[in-house]
Amino acid sequence: MEPMASAESNTNSSVARCGHCSTRSATLLLCTGCRHTHYCNSSCQASARKVHKSVCSPRILRVQAEDRWQLRRYDNLSDRERREIDEREFKDLVSLAQRVVEEKIRPTVLRQDVIAQLAEWFREMLLGPALPYNKIKNFERDILNDSDLMADAEIYVESLPGCHLSLIERNRNDDKKRGVYPQPGDELRVNDQILRTRCGVMVAEFAKRMNVTDDTLQKKAMDEFYNYYKKTVLETRPRAYNSYTGLSACMGDAKFMKRSEEIVMFALGLSKELKDETDDVDVFQPDGFLTSSSPPIHTLVVFAMAMLGCLIAMPSTQSLDEYATIETFTTSVFKHGFFHFSPLALGLIRMTFAVICIVVTRAKIRNGVNLKLTYLPESKLRRGVVKMSGWRTQGFFTAWSWNLLGMSFFLSGLAPLLVAYDKKQILLDNPWILRAALISFEIAAPSALFISFIVTYSLWPTAYKTHGPTGTMGFKSWVSLFQHDANTFMVLLELCLMGGIPVKLSHASFAPLYAGVYQIFMWCMANYWVPNHGPVFLYFFVDTTLGKKTTLFMIGLLSVIFVSFLFFALLEMGVGIIEHSEHGVFPNLCCVFLISSLLMKFND
Numbered sequence: 188m189e190p191m192a193s194a195e196s197n198t199n200s201s202v203a204r205c206g207h208c209s210t211r212s213a214t215l216l217l218c219t220g221c222r223h224t225h226y227c228n229s230s231c232q233a234s235a236r237k238v239h240k241s242v243c244s245p246r247i248l249r250v251q252a253e254d255r256w257q258l259r260r261y262d263n264l265s266d267r268e269r270r271e272i273d274e275r276e277f278k279d280l281v282s283l284a285q286r287v288v289e290e291k292i293r294p295t296v297l298r299q300d301v302i303a304q305l306a307e308w309f310r311e312m313l314l315g316p317a318l319p320y321n322k323i324k325n326f327e328r329d330i331l332n333d334s335d336l337m338a339d340a341e342i343y344v345e346s347l348p349g350c351h352l353s354l355i356e357r358n359r360n361d362d363k364k365r366g367v368y369p370q371p372g373d374e375l376r377v378n379d380q381i382l383r384t385r386c387g388v389m390v391a392e393f394a395k396r397m398n399v400t401d402d403t404l405q406k407k408a409m410d411e412f413y414n415y416y417k418k419t420v421l422e423t424r425p426r427a428y429n430s431y432t433g434l435s436a437c438m439g440d441a442k443f444m445k446r447s448e449e450i451v452m453f454a455l456g457l458s459k460e461l462k463d464e465t466d467d468v469d470v471f472q473p474d475g476f477l478t479s480s481s482p483p484i485h486t487l488v489v490f491a492m493a494m495l496g497c498l499i500a501m502p503s504t505q506s507l508d509e510y511a512t513i514e515t516f517t518t519s520v521f522k523h524g525f526f527h528f529s530p531l532a533l534g535l536i537r538m539t540f541a542v543i544c545i546v547v548t549r550a551k552i553r554n555g556v557n558l559k560l561t562y563l564p565e566s567k568l569r570r571g572v573v574k575m576s577g578w579r580t581q582g583f584f585t586a587w588s589w590n591l592l593g594m595s596f597f598l599s600g601l602a603p604l605l606v607a608y609d610k611k612q613i614l615l616d617n618p619w620i621l622r623a624a625l626i627s628f629e630i631a632a633p634s635a636l637f638i639s640f641i642v643t644y645s646l647w648p649t650a651y652k653t654h655g656p657t658g659t660m661g662f663k664s665w666v667s668l669f670q671h672d673a674n675t676f677m678v679l680l681e682l683c684l685m686g687g688i689p690v691k692l693s694h695a696s697f698a699p700l701y702a703g704v705y706q707i708f709m710w711c712m713a714n715y716w717v718p719n720h721g722p723v724f725l726y727f728f729v730d731t732t733l734g735k736k737t738t739l740f741m742i743g744l745l746s747v748i749f750v751s752f753l754f755f756a757l758l759e760m761g762v763g764i765i766e767h768s769e770h771g772v773f774p775n776l777c778c779v780f781l782i783s784s785l786l787m788k789f790n791d
Contacts, residue, residue, distance in 0.1 A: 206239060207231035209441045270652070280306035283327050291337045292344060292354070301347050307557055308343050308427075312336070315427035316436035338367060339430040345371045375417065376429045385434070386413040390451055399455045408454035415450050419443060426574055480568070480722040482710055482731045486738040493745055494703045500696040504622075510689050511621040513614055516602035520687040520762070526772050530603035533686050537600030540677050544593025547669045551580045554666065560723065561650055567732040568724065573717045582712060583725055584705055585642075588634035589670045592678070595631045598624035599681075599688060628688045629752075630701045632681075635674040637751040639786035642671040649727065651791055659791055672787040679782055682755075683762055683775040690756045698752040699745045706741065758782075 204211055206224040208231055215225035218232070224239060226232040232239075284305040309330075313321040320330050330336055345355050345368070355371060358364045367378055375382070390409045399405065419437055420428045427433060437443045453461040482490075519528040528536070555576035562568050580586065598620060605613050614620055642662065650659050662671070681688060709729050716723040724730050728740040762775065 204441065205231050207235040276310075277306065279326070280309050283309055283330065286327060286331065287337065287340050288344075290331065292341050301344060304347055304557070305340065305344060308340070311425070311427040312339070312430070312432060315425050316430065316433040317427075318436075333432075335431040335435060338364075339376070339432050342368055342376055342430070346376075374421065377420075377431050377434060382416065382434070383409070383413055386416055393448075393451055394455060397452075397455065397457060399457070401455075404455050408451045411450050411454045412447055415447060480713055480731045483734065483737055485735070486731070486741055489738050490703065490706065490741060493699065493742075497696040497700045497703065501700075502694050502696070506693060507622050507625060508618065510691060511618070511625040513602065513606060513611065513621070515688065516599050516621065516624060516686060517606050518686065520684060520775070521772060524772065526684050526775075528685060529607070531607040534600045534602070534604035534607060536685060537596045537681075538604070540681075541593050541597040541600060543669070543673070543677075544589060544596065547666055548581070548586070548590060548593070551586065551666045551670075552577060554664075556580050558725065559650070562724075562727045562730055563733065563736075565733060565736075566727070566730050568730060569721050573723060575716070579716060582708075582716065584634075585638050585667075585670045587705060588631055588638055589674060591627055592631035592635060592674055595624060595627035596677070596681075599628060599686070603686075625688070626694075626697060628681075629690045629694050630697050632678045632688075632690055633698050633748065633752040633755040634701070635678045636755060636782075636786060637748055638671050639675040639788075640751070641747075643786055643788040645728075646726070647788055647791075662788075663790070668789065672789070675786050676779075676783055679779045682759060683779050684772070687759070687762060690752070690759045692753065692756045695749065695752050695756070698748045702745055702748045706744070 204225065205215060205227045206218075207226060210227055212227065215227060216229075216232070218224045218226065218239070224235075226235065281302060284302050287305065288302065309317075317330070317333075317336055320326065320333070320336075341358070345358070358368055367381065369376055369378055373379075387409045390405055390412055394400070394405050394408070416434075416437070420430075420433050424433065424437070428436060449458070449461060452458045517530040517533065519526070519533065521527045555574060558573050558575050560568070560573060575582070581590065602614055602621060602624060605611060647659055647662050650662070662668075706729065709724060709726075710731070713722040713724060713731070716725075722731070728744060730740075731737050733740070758778075762778070
């Protein structure tokens with residue numbers, strides 16, 4: 188039997204609880220073995236030895252938001268050492284996920300990316316409700332022997348797009364699993380009847396101890412307790428607690444049990460008042476992390492000045508109509524040869540691009556996104572992995588620009604199709620169609636290059652540097668590859684080989700105005716992406732907690748988008764010059780493939 192680790196003084200544990208008696212104190216001692224559990228003194232530590240020794244082990248995964256010692260140590264490591272730790276963690280998680288699939292789930296068919304997604308799910312569990320298993324000692328063995336955690340893993344796999352229907356059918360035909368597993372689309376990831384039964388048994392035992400025999404009061408208490416339990420795992424706690432393991436973890440939390448007792452006692456008529464819970468301490472919000480975040484005053488002042496300048500520089504309607512003509516959208520770059528396109532061909536190709544945009548957008552909404560929050564070390568925001576689903580997946584600048592590109596291709600494809608089918612008068616009666624097609628392309632085309640550049644040379648390398656291979660998983664899905672690679676390719680095809688829709692320097696204010704609207708959107712939505720998590724910024728460079736860096740990043744963002752517009756406008760001018768040369772299509776093809784090779788990224 189290994190001896191218990193000694194304890195050292197802990198000066199940052201003002202909200203910590205003793206691992207034995209649950210007393211809160213600013214002078215608790217920290218176990219030097221696991222560096223997570225606190226004790227009042229050596230007596231409390233000795234009393235908790237039998238329970239604690241099985242989990243008193245160095246951790247497999249860092250707990251960035253809670254373990255201050257490990258966080259400080261990690262920040263002081265070199266980039267190479269960080270990558271080694273990240274790769275080791277990811278390797279351990281993938282190995283665990285592989286064993287779970289092979290030994291416990293054993294499905295007929297699973298896509299390979301399910302293993303990576305399951306590994307990320309285990310990360311969330313081991314940093315949350317399954318924290319006792321986040322240890323070096325007997326790591327995989329103890330997890331594989333936990334029936335609740337294995338059921339949670341299989342329930343999670345059932346909800347993934349890569350899961351074959353035969354797995355779901357097999358589980359529903361199993362008498363033991365049929366009554367335990369929820370349906371793949373259910374919000375509650377445990378069987379609702381099991382949760383109700385558990386609440387009913389606990390309330391009945393409590394009522395018996397308190398000599399309450401009224402069935403009506405017991406039913407009311409059970410309903411109130413059930414609603415609180417369900418709200419806790421669905422809304423109050425991180426999403427990992429929406430599981431059987433999470434239900435058990437809640438039962439081991441003193442705050443949850445105290446509040447549950449207050450609710451049940453009030454429902455049974457044993458107390459006259461149910462106190463508000465808002466003044467209690469949130470044990471899931473560590474010290475030093477913000478619950479709200481507004482941009483600094485100097486950032487707002489600089490932003491307002493930049494937007495005012497862009498509004499003053501906006502082109503007039505006459506300037507737009509000079510370029511937003513029927514000829515602009517129906518004329519091919521090349522007048523003869525293989526790359527000469529008729530108005531009908533231009534319209535069909537652009538409409539195909541628009542359909543691709545719609546398909547990718549629908550896939551992203553349906554699949555959702557597991558976003559690993561990557562911030563700079565000095566950020567005061569909470570890190571972690573958050574689930575973005577439904578309309579929230581369209582909050583990324585990449586999604587904004589992708590959808591705008593789809594609208595641009597739709598409108599610019601509609602114009603030549605109307606001309607091809609002798610409906611030209613519709614365009615003459617509705618000039619806004621051509622104006623909208625021009626403006627949307629002038630914004631979406633440079634944004635496509637900007638997104639590809641930022642992903643390839645900033646976001647992807649930063650994510651890999653901070654989290655290793657697991658940090659870049661989101662960039663490698665086919666949806667993401669379309670949105671930060673295919674966007675640039677389609678835009679270059681339009682510019683160099685198809686119709687050559689113009690992007691004029693005199694319209695340069697459109698791009699930073701568009702970025703400004705997105706910046707306002709990010710500020711307004713920061714506290715609404717993930718309830719109870721605190722402010723969330725989808726990109727580290729829009730973080731409002733960085734002081735002067737916030738303003739510098741904003742200036743850099745607007746400047747880079749403006750430069751992207753200038754680059755694209757100059758590129759369009761260069762293509763126009765080439766069109767009048769005698770070199771044919773070869774220079775245009777070289778331009779497409781050269782720029783694509785520089786901006787498109789597929790692997791680490």
